[in-house]
Amino acid sequence: MIYHTLLFVLTAVFALWAVMARKLLTSAIMLALVSITVSLIFFDFGAPWAGVFELSVCAGLITVLFIGAVSLIRDHDEKRPENRSRFHALPLAAAIFAIAAWFYLPAFFEELAGWARVGNGGGTIGLALWEMRRPDLLGQVLMLAAGVFMIKSIFPRRTQK
Amino acid sequence: MDKGLLAYLLIPLFTAVLIPFIARNRPRLADIFANVTLLAGLVNLLWLALRPSVIAGGFADIPGDALSLLLVAAVYLVGLCVTFFSAYFMEEGLPNRQAYYSLILTSIAAMTGVVTTGDFFTLYVFIEVLAVTSFALITTDDSAGGIEGAIKYFFLTFPASALIMVGIAIFMISLGSLSFDSLRVYMSSDMPDGPVVFASALIMLGFLIKSGVVPFHAWTPDAYQGSYAPVSAHLAGIVTKISGVYAVVKLATLLRFFDGRAQALSELVMFLGLLSIAVGAIAALRQTSFKRMLAFSSISQVGYIVLAAGLGTPLAIMGAVFHLINHATFKTTLFLNSASLEKAAGTTDMDKLGGMEHAMPWTSWTSVIALLSTAGVPPLSGFWSKLLIILALWESGLKTYAVLALLFSIVTLAYFMIMQRKVFFGRKSPAAERSSEVSAPLLAPAVLMCGVIVALGLLFPYFYQYVKVVAERIIL
Numbered sequence: 001m002i003y004h005t006l007l008f009v010l011t012a013v014f015a016l017w018a019v020m021a022r023k024l025l026t027s028a029i030m031l032a033l034v035s036i037t038v039s040l041i042f043f044d045f046g047a048p049w050a051g052v053f054e055l056s057v058c059a060g061l062i063t064v065l066f067i068g069a070v071s072l073i074r075d076h077d078e079k080r081p082e083n084r085s086r087f088h089a090l091p092l093a094a095a096i097f098a099i100a101a102w103f104y105l106p107a108f109f110e111e112l113a114g115w116a117r118v119g120n121g122g123g124t125i126g127l128a129l130w131e132m133r134r135p136d137l138l139g140q141v142l143m144l145a146a147g148v149f150m151i152k153s154i155f156p157r158r159t160q161k
Numbered sequence: 162m163d164k165g166l167l168a169y170l171l172i173p174l175f176t177a178v179l180i181p182f183i184a185r186n187r188p189r190l191a192d193i194f195a196n197v198t199l200l201a202g203l204v205n206l207l208w209l210a211l212r213p214s215v216i217a218g219g220f221a222d223i224p225g226d227a228l229s230l231l232l233v234a235a236v237y238l239v240g241l242c243v244t245f246f247s248a249y250f251m252e253e254g255l256p257n258r259q260a261y262y263s264l265i266l267t268s269i270a271a272m273t274g275v276v277t278t279g280d281f282f283t284l285y286v287f288i289e290v291l292a293v294t295s296f297a298l299i300t301t302d303d304s305a306g307g308i309e310g311a312i313k314y315f316f317l318t319f320p321a322s323a324l325i326m327v328g329i330a331i332f333m334i335s336l337g338s339l340s341f342d343s344l345r346v347y348m349s350s351d352m353p354d355g356p357v358v359f360a361s362a363l364i365m366l367g368f369l370i371k372s373g374v375v376p377f378h379a380w381t382p383d384a385y386q387g388s389y390a391p392v393s394a395h396l397a398g399i400v401t402k403i404s405g406v407y408a409v410v411k412l413a414t415l416l417r418f419f420d421g422r423a424q425a426l427s428e429l430v431m432f433l434g435l436l437s438i439a440v441g442a443i444a445a446l447r448q449t450s451f452k453r454m455l456a457f458s459s460i461s462q463v464g465y466i467v468l469a470a471g472l473g474t475p476l477a478i479m480g481a482v483f484h485l486i487n488h489a490t491f492k493t494t495l496f497l498n499s500a501s502l503e504k505a506a507g508t509t510d511m512d513k514l515g516g517m518e519h520a521m522p523w524t525s526w527t528s529v530i531a532l533l534s535t536a537g538v539p540p541l542s543g544f545w546s547k548l549l550i551i552l553a554l555w556e557s558g559l560k561t562y563a564v565l566a567l568l569f570s571i572v573t574l575a576y577f578m579i580m581q582r583k584v585f586f587g588r589k590s591p592a593a594e595r596s597s598e599v600s601a602p603l604l605a606p607a608v609l610m611c612g613v614i615v616a617l618g619l620l621f622p623y624f625y626q627y628v629k630v631v632a633e634r635i636i637l
Contacts, residue, residue, distance in 0.1 A: 145177060146290050152263070
């Protein structure tokens with residue numbers, strides 16, 4: 001139970017950080033971390049397929065696209081002042097959410113753990129990753145390579161300018 | 162996943178990773194490694210498919226569904242033409258030369274993954290890899306047009322990815338599996354089909370957006386026009402065909418197993434195909450930029466493939482597969498020629514060009530062969546694929562569709578003739594006066610593609626036999 005709660009808190013912290021970060025690159029990295037913690041929650045509740053899909057779709061694809069978009073932004077765009085007054089309400093919203101989670105989350109996790117026991121046929125992380133969804137891993141390796149080459153393609157031009 | 166073709170995915174990926182290390186101090190090594198990898202792969206594929214014993218046996222020995230092998234060969238052929246052309250087109254000082262080749266090879270590996278997988282989610286992952294590589298390749302020369310095209314490509318194809326994901330999730334809930342085979346078995350059974358038809362519709366819509374079919378074509382002309390010249394050939398020749406059109410054909414063949422229960426969806430796909438043919442052809446007539454005209458022509462030709470895929474009869478699928486291959490050959494030729502024009506004359510604005518045939522005879526005549534094939538003039542390859550599609554429509558009683566498809570083929574000939582007259586024929590323009598033919602290595606890919614166009618047309622009985630094997634294996 002502590003493990004679930006810890007992951008949930010981490011997810012909430014990374015999500016808030018993604019919204020409030022001043023740099024888009026930080027936002028993208030935090031979004032990837034949200035995906036990873038959500039995947040771990042899925043794995044922990046006996047849903048390895050959902051975890052693998054979450055990892056494939058979010059941590060891999062969206063992050064690479066975000067980094068690509070961020071790297072295309074010019075310096076003067078980054079320096080443009082941003083109206084951040086709307087973010088002042090976020091800590092209050094987070095506090096209300098935390099109090100509600102304190103009361104309701106343990107019961108929700110109990111419920112999920114019950115369902116995980118009922119659906120105890122999803123297999124392990126290893127089985128889902130290496131046996132059932134092996135071609136997806138190949139796709140993820142390609143995605144990683146594409147992300148690296150994309151950054152290698154875009155940054156030298158920016159440095160030269 | 163077709164394990165027999167796995168090497169064609171892994172080897173380009175390996176070379177892509179190797180290039181930044183090997184070519185760090187000698188950028189020219191990147192050209193050599195990329196070209197040698199693709200040439201070796203292509204020769205190997207030709208050996209697999211065109212050995213005398215395989216031809217004599219009526220292509221029965223071809224492994225897998227035969228479609229994967231054919232499409233991997235098309236991917237390698239277009240990839241080789243683009244990398245060979247790029248080696249002589251690219252400026253010496255381009256800082257991202259190694260990354261450019263690595264991205265092209267990664268996109269070739271991803272396309273191989275797309276056509277060899279047997280699972281919807283894996284297909285989706287590889288298509289997203291293609292989206293990332295295309296995004297980076299479009300902006301290779303860092304021009305404003307390229308960045309605009311790339312951002313439009315990203316924002317308009319992203320909702321398509323979301324639709325595909327929702328469809329995949331519904332498949333997962335309904336079928337408990339995402340393999341093409343399980344979908345085929347489910348569709349052939351009497352189980353409730355509502356959610357599966359809905360999921361198929363969402364996935365089909367997503368892939369239609371990625372194909373650039375009307376009315377989802379807004380990103381296509383900007384992406385093709387704005388991107389780095391050889392990248393336009395890569396995108397229009399093969400990438401959008403594999404990332405969108407191939408998936409539409411694949412899903413359409415699976416819809417046949419619904420036994421008429423997904424008729425409305427098939428009819429909608431056919432209608433959008435016809436709409437694309439018409440809108441693409443009419444819009445192409447009005448363009449002044451050579452590359453933009455080619456982009457609209459591409460939308461129109463994709464319409465033929467989608468129309469045939471929606472019909473879904475064995476003859477129509479044969480026509481769709483054949484036209485997909487033909488489209489890869491003639492559109493690559495025309496886009497490479499537009500790149501040559503850009504290099505020689507400094508513009509692709511058709512109003513500023515004229516009489517280029519005097520300066521660039523080889524470019525002019527390779528354009529003539531490619532455009533005649535696109536318009537469906539016999540005995541070139543485009544004639545046979547369009548004939549198969551129109552015959553399939555006529556046989557199915559869709560005579561209005563058949564007549565309209567034929568009429569717009571004539572419109573295709575008209576806009577290409579206008580282009581040829583404006584750009585290559587007629588009196589010499591100032592641009593023609595100061596231009597000269599591009600070097601032989603830049604001409605070689607276009608000449609090779611023209612050879613393929615003529616060979617596919619003249620040796621049609623053999624190719625017909627091959628696509629018949631494809632149709633038998635994937636739908637009968």
